[in-house]
Amino acid sequence: MLGTTELLMQDMRIPLFAVLVLFSITSLVRAVEKPFKFNETPGKLPKTVVPTQYSIRIVPNTANFTFAGTETVKVNVRAPIRQLLLNALELKVDAASVDDKELPASAIKIDKENELLMLTLPSELAAGDHTLTLRFTGKINQQGQGLFYMHYQEQGSGARKIMLGTQFEATDARRFFPCWDEPAFRARFQLSAVVPESWLGVSNMPIESEKRVGGGKEVRFAPTPPMSSYLNVFVAGELDVIESQIGPTQVRVIATKGKAELARYALEASAQILRYYNDYFAVPYPLPKLDQIALPGGFGGAMENWGAITYFESTLLFDPKNSSGETKQGVYKVLAHEMAHMWFGDLVTMAWWDNLWLNEGFASWMGSKCTAHFNPEWEVWLARELPRDPTRRSGIAKEAAMEGDARSTTHAIQHPVATQAEANSAFDDITYKKGQSFLRMLESFLGEDVFRDGIRRYLATHKYSNTTTADLWDALSESSKKPVGEIAAGWTEQPGFPVVKVKREPDERVRLTQERFTVNFKNAPPLLWKIPLTYFVMGEVPATLLMAGQASELDNIPADRGLKLNINGAGNYRVEYDAPSWNLLLDNLPKLAVEERVNLLGDSWALAEAGRAPVSLYFGLIERLPASSDLTEREQIIEVTDFVNRLLIGSPQHQKFQRYAQSLLRPTFETLGWEPKAGEPLSAGTLRASLISILGDLNDSEVITGCRERFEKYVTDPASLAPDLRRAVLKVVGRYADEKTWERLHDFGSKTTSIEEKQDYYNALAEASDPKLVKKTLSIALTDELPTSRAVFLVSRVARCSGRPDLVWEFAAKNMKTLLAKTDTGGMNRYAPGLFTFFSDESRAAELKAYTRRNLPAASAPEVAKAVDEIQFRAEFRKRFASQLNTWVENKNPATAR
Numbered sequence: 001m002l003g004t005t006e007l008l009m010q011d012m013r014i015p016l017f018a019v020l021v022l023f024s025i026t027s028l029v030r031a032v033e034k035p036f037k038f039n040e041t042p043g044k045l046p047k048t049v050v051p052t053q054y055s056i057r058i059v060p061n062t063a064n065f066t067f068a069g070t071e072t073v074k075v076n077v078r079a080p081i082r083q084l085l086l087n088a089l090e091l092k093v094d095a096a097s098v099d100d101k102e103l104p105a106s107a108i109k110i111d112k113e114n115e116l117l118m119l120t121l122p123s124e125l126a127a128g129d130h131t132l133t134l135r136f137t138g139k140i141n142q143q144g145q146g147l148f149y150m151h152y153q154e155q156g157s158g159a160r161k162i163m164l165g166t167q168f169e170a171t172d173a174r175r176f177f178p179c180w181d182e183p184a185f186r187a188r189f190q191l192s193a194v195v196p197e198s199w200l201g202v203s204n205m206p207i208e209s210e211k212r213v214g215g216g217k218e219v220r221f222a223p224t225p226p227m228s229s230y231l232n233v234f235v236a237g238e239l240d241v242i243e244s245q246i247g248p249t250q251v252r253v254i255a256t257k258g259k260a261e262l263a264r265y266a267l268e269a270s271a272q273i274l275r276y277y278n279d280y281f282a283v284p285y286p287l288p289k290l291d292q293i294a295l296p297g298g299f300g301g302a303m304e305n306w307g308a309i310t311y312f313e314s315t316l317l318f319d320p321k322n323s324s325g326e327t328k329q330g331v332y333k334v335l336a337h338e339m340a341h342m343w344f345g346d347l348v349t350m351a352w353w354d355n356l357w358l359n360e361g362f363a364s365w366m367g368s369k370c371t372a373h374f375n376p377e378w379e380v381w382l383a384r385e386l387p388r389d390p391t392r393r394s395g396i397a398k399e400a401a402m403e404g405d406a407r408s409t410t411h412a413i414q415h416p417v418a419t420q421a422e423a424n425s426a427f428d429d430i431t432y433k434k435g436q437s438f439l440r441m442l443e444s445f446l447g448e449d450v451f452r453d454g455i456r457r458y459l460a461t462h463k464y465s466n467t468t469t470a471d472l473w474d475a476l477s478e479s480s481k482k483p484v485g486e487i488a489a490g491w492t493e494q495p496g497f498p499v500v501k502v503k504r505e506p507d508e509r510v511r512l513t514q515e516r517f518t519v520n521f522k523n524a525p526p527l528l529w530k531i532p533l534t535y536f537v538m539g540e541v542p543a544t545l546l547m548a549g550q551a552s553e554l555d556n557i558p559a560d561r562g563l564k565l566n567i568n569g570a571g572n573y574r575v576e577y578d579a580p581s582w583n584l585l586l587d588n589l590p591k592l593a594v595e596e597r598v599n600l601l602g603d604s605w606a607l608a609e610a611g612r613a614p615v616s617l618y619f620g621l622i623e624r625l626p627a628s629s630d631l632t633e634r635e636q637i638i639e640v641t642d643f644v645n646r647l648l649i650g651s652p653q654h655q656k657f658q659r660y661a662q663s664l665l666r667p668t669f670e671t672l673g674w675e676p677k678a679g680e681p682l683s684a685g686t687l688r689a690s691l692i693s694i695l696g697d698l699n700d701s702e703v704i705t706g707c708r709e710r711f712e713k714y715v716t717d718p719a720s721l722a723p724d725l726r727r728a729v730l731k732v733v734g735r736y737a738d739e740k741t742w743e744r745l746h747d748f749g750s751k752t753t754s755i756e757e758k759q760d761y762y763n764a765l766a767e768a769s770d771p772k773l774v775k776k777t778l779s780i781a782l783t784d785e786l787p788t789s790r791a792v793f794l795v796s797r798v799a800r801c802s803g804r805p806d807l808v809w810e811f812a813a814k815n816m817k818t819l820l821a822k823t824d825t826g827g828m829n830r831y832a833p834g835l836f837t838f839f840s841d842e843s844r845a846a847e848l849k850a851y852t853r854r855n856l857p858a859a860s861a862p863e864v865a866k867a868v869d870e871i872q873f874r875a876e877f878r879k880r881f882a883s884q885l886n887t888w889v890e891n892k893n894p895a896t897a898r
């Protein structure tokens, strides 16, 4: 899943320090995980009853947002029982029978808090096969959980329409039908649903039969292969389809009527990705069809329902005439991620949510690998994620993961999950991005072919079943003949990551030592890792070293030759060079590949944040970089500039920093110019837009004027502005908008039916910094102008972009109930703390704690801790940065400045 969680807020939880300290420093952490065994899998439901086949019939009523359902479940009872326990949430169960014997109403109980349906049996039920039949009713939600509805304007006609969709991961299938809603309970599911005649119904499998019934038609889908409950899906509405055939697989892209042609790029990309995965995994895609479905609301991301993946429509649809290059890249990446799940996640599923990273880390890595394979010019491993997430400092996946993983609020990739809330908040950067970074590091250490063979072995062994991380390491160990589980344990079973310190010694020796890398985390428990190091001496071939202990040594490194560790930045660790080593690297910058330069930029900035180096280390590096229009290198600088520019709002050093940052970024903008040039690479358009956006933020008057002029022209002649520039130009116009301009932006935004353009306009509104306009933008979140997930996102966006998190919090606190009604599962725990992460004033930490005590559930504790940590970090770093900036800008040698 790439969920609203992904797009809204990251979340971190409390780590298992108590356990991990035992392993620290003297011995490396050892693998404690065992291979999958059904009976030993965590979970709340007893393992004595196992469902094998469900037949479910649903009759939705969109007039009053309810549905009626019946289901028959074949269960295998493994030991005599007196009670049946399964999951149900917000369902009313009206009748239940076992083997056709109806239970009295008194035997049916719902345990709301534990989300359980308890059926007391009149007598002991013997071991063996039995049939459970249930009749129930439920509700159709406004937000994307369980069965939900979406209102949207139809393309062309503009008519207001309604459609239905579902979202079940992690624990919301139980809102649609009573079920054993834990991933290890695989079963076949057969769904039937009654929908209006003119609607298309879509589920995991193809339609088996259709018949006319009162109120429309009853659509019956073919039964699924054995799979986890959270992978079920049902979508229905007035839909258009385009399709192609890839070998035995029917591939379709489905969107609301009038939008199917915008799905052409997704269809082509799907075909390319499907062929690649069929080959890579060596297990052909197992279902007869694969649908990619664009939903016009309900949730913000994408969900890998087996055979019928759902996407928020702006992440799937691409208009060659009006969409930006960023949108195109985003579509490809999300397709590649979700399609990887068809094998990793669906065909083979993690046994329990503590191993969610097996799904998400892998799909992120595989999706990036596939995207990079077909689109090398996108520099996937270095580029920031698209679209840019306003709640993150760095958009580069690896950097974003390391930011959070350096804090006290981090957790191990694998960590216990006991409750539904914990399962839902496991969808975080550590799971997705550290997971992906670790797999990339491991692949580069084991070798691409050996790694792929291990993956093939893993899928062949475990298909249609569940696994733990230990099963993956076993398969990779067999293919590589290396102790993968031992290497991996330090990375997946303990939190954090190391910094490797490089020190030149006499006699051409280099001493390497490792320690835990932390930010704003005093007295962190010390930990050790087995680090698969890569390095090269300038002009020589790359080499590897498995750094198993606290210190290692490299020999025969000439004292006058540059030494670079962490080739391509593929390793999930930082490197801290001593002065002689650093200076040799600075001297060699023009000879280093862009991947290496980006890695040095990322590490030197992180060292500054951690207080391990002055900020001059980073800015000194920038000033020594060769002039270049390389996208990823400049983006790294832009991201840091953007963060600092917001951090310093209200500080006496703000203007000084803005002028300095302009001097760093303007030369590249002048090289690129305002207008796209024929034949330039796609990355030039992306970089141009990023530069316009940041220079506008830095109060560059020429850029601001240029944006205003282009906006005026765009209003009368939309073709006058390249799609790549639209977002940046609107953003700058929005940032400095007066009331009249705000009204115009709002008017255009509310009228357009293009979701991408609409987002650009509303994002522009979120930029406005005039307090009166900030309030106007916020009030939109209370209306039904935007899809629910976008409405709450708008508030977070204003918190970051307007520079007025104080006004946002005032608004959100007053309207919390309305806002929370628009968030999906877990929003309650995450939303309020998330809005505090934009403050850099310590008193806000106390305010959040007080608010939490009065208003938030205990399950919000990890999110609150994370927000408090972020506020404290910002407060401290703001002071430190301001004082160091003065020294740097005033003392630096003018001869080296560009």
Ligand SMILES: [Zn+2]
Pocket (backbone or CB within 6 Å): 001, 002, 304, 337, 338, 341, 359, 360, 363
């Ligand atoms: Zn995913």
